[in-house]
Amino acid sequence: xxxxxxxxxxxxxxxxxxxxxxxxxxxxxxxxxxxxxxxxxxxxxxxxxxxxxxxxxxxxxxxxxxxxxxxxxxxxxxxxxxxxxxxxxxxxxxxxxxxxxxxxxxxxxxxxxxxxxxxxxxxxxxxxxxxxxxxxxxxxxxxxxxxxxxxxxxxxxxxxxxxxxxxxxxxxxxxxxxxxxxxxxxxxxxxxxxxxxxxxxxxxxxxxxxxxxxxxxxxxxxxxxxxxxxxxxxxxxxxxxxxxxxxxxxxxxxxxxxxxxxxxxxxxxxxxxxxxxxxxxxxxxxxxxxxxxxxxxxxxxxxxxxxxxxxxxxxxxxxxxxxxxxxxxxxxxxxxxxxxxxxxxxxxxxxxxxxxxxxxx
Amino acid sequence: xxxxxxxxxxxxxxxxxxxxxxxxxxxxxxxxxxxxxxxxxxxxxxxxxxxxxxxxxxxxxxxxxxxxxxxxxxxxxxxxxxxxxxxxxxxxxxxxxxxxxxxxxxxxxxxxxxxxxxxxxxxxxxxxxxxxxxxxxxxxxxxxxxxxxxxxxxxxxxxxxxxxxxxxxxxxxxxxxxxxxxxxxxxxxxxxxxxxxxxxxxxxxxxxxxxxxxxxxxxxxxxxxxxxxxxxxxxxxxxxxxxxxxxxxxxxxxxxxxxxxxxx
Numbered sequence: 001x002x003x004x005x006x007x008x009x010x011x012x013x014x015x016x017x018x019x020x021x022x023x024x025x026x027x028x029x030x031x032x033x034x035x036x037x038x039x040x041x042x043x044x045x046x047x048x049x050x051x052x053x054x055x056x057x058x059x060x061x062x063x064x065x066x067x068x069x070x071x072x073x074x075x076x077x078x079x080x081x082x083x084x085x086x087x088x089x090x091x092x093x094x095x096x097x098x099x100x101x102x103x104x105x106x107x108x109x110x111x112x113x114x115x116x117x118x119x120x121x122x123x124x125x126x127x128x129x130x131x132x133x134x135x136x137x138x139x140x141x142x143x144x145x146x147x148x149x150x151x152x153x154x155x156x157x158x159x160x161x162x163x164x165x166x167x168x169x170x171x172x173x174x175x176x177x178x179x180x181x182x183x184x185x186x187x188x189x190x191x192x193x194x195x196x197x198x199x200x201x202x203x204x205x206x207x208x209x210x211x212x213x214x215x216x217x218x219x220x221x222x223x224x225x226x227x228x229x230x231x232x233x234x235x236x237x238x239x240x241x242x243x244x245x246x247x248x249x250x251x252x253x254x255x256x257x258x259x260x261x262x263x264x265x266x267x268x269x270x271x272x273x274x275x276x277x278x279x280x281x282x283x284x285x286x287x288x289x290x291x292x293x294x295x296x297x298x299x300x301x302x303x304x305x306x307x308x309x310x311x312x313x314x315x316x317x318x319x320x321x322x323x324x325x326x327x328x329x330x331x332x333x334x335x336x337x338x339x340x341x342x343x344x345x346x347x348x349x350x351x352x353x354x355x356x357x358x359x360x361x
Numbered sequence: 362x363x364x365x366x367x368x369x370x371x372x373x374x375x376x377x378x379x380x381x382x383x384x385x386x387x388x389x390x391x392x393x394x395x396x397x398x399x400x401x402x403x404x405x406x407x408x409x410x411x412x413x414x415x416x417x418x419x420x421x422x423x424x425x426x427x428x429x430x431x432x433x434x435x436x437x438x439x440x441x442x443x444x445x446x447x448x449x450x451x452x453x454x455x456x457x458x459x460x461x462x463x464x465x466x467x468x469x470x471x472x473x474x475x476x477x478x479x480x481x482x483x484x485x486x487x488x489x490x491x492x493x494x495x496x497x498x499x500x501x502x503x504x505x506x507x508x509x510x511x512x513x514x515x516x517x518x519x520x521x522x523x524x525x526x527x528x529x530x531x532x533x534x535x536x537x538x539x540x541x542x543x544x545x546x547x548x549x550x551x552x553x554x555x556x557x558x559x560x561x562x563x564x565x566x567x568x569x570x571x572x573x574x575x576x577x578x579x580x581x582x583x584x585x586x587x588x589x590x591x592x593x594x595x596x597x598x599x600x601x602x603x604x605x606x607x608x609x610x611x612x613x614x615x616x617x618x619x620x621x622x623x624x625x
Contacts, residue, residue, distance in 0.1 A: 006536075010536070010539075011534060011563055011566070011571065012534050012535065012536055012539075012563075013420070013532060013534035013535060013562065013563045013564055014420055014534075014535055014536070015419065015420050018419070018420075022536065042419065046537075049537070183420045183564060184564050184565070185534065185563035185564050185565070185566040188536070
């Protein structure tokens with residue numbers, strides 16, 4: 001038997017992309033399908049260096065359309081399969097991921113966001129929010145974790161596999177170029193030592209026995225010929241998804257209980273927001289911060305509760321309002337004033353949030 | 362006259378190679394003490410050229426080491442000092458954010474600038490001509506060889522690479538080089554290597570435990586190759602706790618972190 005990639009717990013220092021590769025190993029992922037694109041390349045580079053040592057597989061496909069569909073195929077054959085991409089690759093994978101939604105294929109896709117439109121920069125942005133949450137000709141029946149640190153990249157990559165296989169909806173880990181490339185320390189661990197049991201995988205095809213005699217036939221479909229039929233299937237699918245939402249939704253708050261101003265930010269921007277809250281609180285300014293961890297589905301009720309006592313919300317993001325749209329939909333009807341601090345494609349620092357908040361006092 | 366000469370082991374080796382040893386004798390230098398961090402040979406007017414390339418696993422601390430080493434040489438008279446950002450995979454990122462600052466401080470930096478890269482994006486995979494010829498420059502030349510897995514191979518692109526000392530930067534907090542066996546396996550894949558540098562750390566969470574574990578592991582790995590541990594590199598704030606030599610007797614190089622201002 002091959003040794004476990006990580007025994008017990010280990011303090012390490014690495015880049016976010018490597019973290020993803022190690023987390024997938026620790027999560028007992030069987031295979032990665034992938035096509036290179038910056039800034040996620042090292043997910044593949046490290047997976048391909050590590051996988052053979054632990055009896056895992058890798059397939060480099062001819063493009064991201066194929067990487068997405070082969071991931072679906074791997075999952076249908078009962079493999080814990082995943083892929084990783086960014087920007088234009090994410091666009092190409094939307095077709096397969098919407099198919100995965102419709103067919104309840106538990107794929108895992110790690111996205112390291114880069115700038116857009118189109119190819120733009122390879123460095124950083126939060127411009128893949130709309131696409132990752134709602135891309136494709138579907139209803140966005142997926143779970144998207146927006147991480148903020150290497151520890152979270154590790155934790156949520158492992159969790160993504162379990163949530164996908166438990167609920168059978170595609171799960172996305174939404175990082176960004178900064179998280180992909182920056183270095184910081186984290187604790188890697190064998191999930192078993194934390195009481196995390198990996199959900200067993202099941203093949204959807206090639207099952208034992210004669211279909212219709214020994215077992216129900218597995219009837220896999222992604223084509224619906226009439227509008228009525230599609231409507232019925234999607235409506236039921238949405239019901240199933242909505243049932244899952246309360247079980248998977250995650251968020252974090254920082255001093256929001258008695259906050260007059262609440263900063264809203266997700267992903268790596270939460271780190272700037274948290275720093276700003278600390279500084280402003282020290283100066284006696286009543287500021288809090290709300291951060292969705294599942295950016296989709298969104299913790300709408302929890303944010304609504306905050307809206308009841310807050311005097312102002314400030315949405316902060318490295319995009320031109322993609323996150324703000326999700327917020328607006330979530331708290332539709334609330335009367336709290338809302339401001340925005342958008343820097344499409346550029347990082348946000350704690351200092352500039354402090355400055356912005358103080359200017360508005 | 363007794364002259365106290367403080368000199369590094371590494372340098373001594375170089376002295377022997379270059380025949381400068383003879384000069385030292387002529388100066389009647391009888392007592393030699395080793396300390397890498399206070400190399401003062403230039404007080405006697407001996408112009409020493411240092412040419413080193415830093416290689417290592419992705420995010421091992423190569424750039425931090427290279428930048429600090431270049432600044433050290435600059436401030437200790439091994440001038441002029443040229444720092445080369447030899448990353449051919451993602452050539453436009455590593456030192457770019459701090460290039461101008463380093464130039465202000467007095468280094469010559471051969472790396473791409475934002476304006477040069479306009480329109481190239483990630484597609485550009487090119488060697489800046491100045492990099493190829495950097496070793497023909499006067500003074501000291503330090504190469505930060507980006508993107509680890511190629512090892513020393515990239516130095517083949519340089520004119521006059523034979524004189525380069527090639528040092529592998531190792532951080533045992535990186536699982537790929539996390540123990541003796543893995544370091545050995547890794548170093549074997551790199552081609553010609555002249556020494557290891559123990560740069561074991563956890564970024565902001567670094568403590569003595571990880572540094573000292575690194576000392577043990579890297580020293581043992583180096584022994585397997587008969588290679589020296591050139592330095593244990595630690596942040597300046599650990600100076601008092603560690604001293605000039607680590608517990609295995611390797612010299613300590615004190616780092617000031619510069620790469621926090623970059624992101625690649």
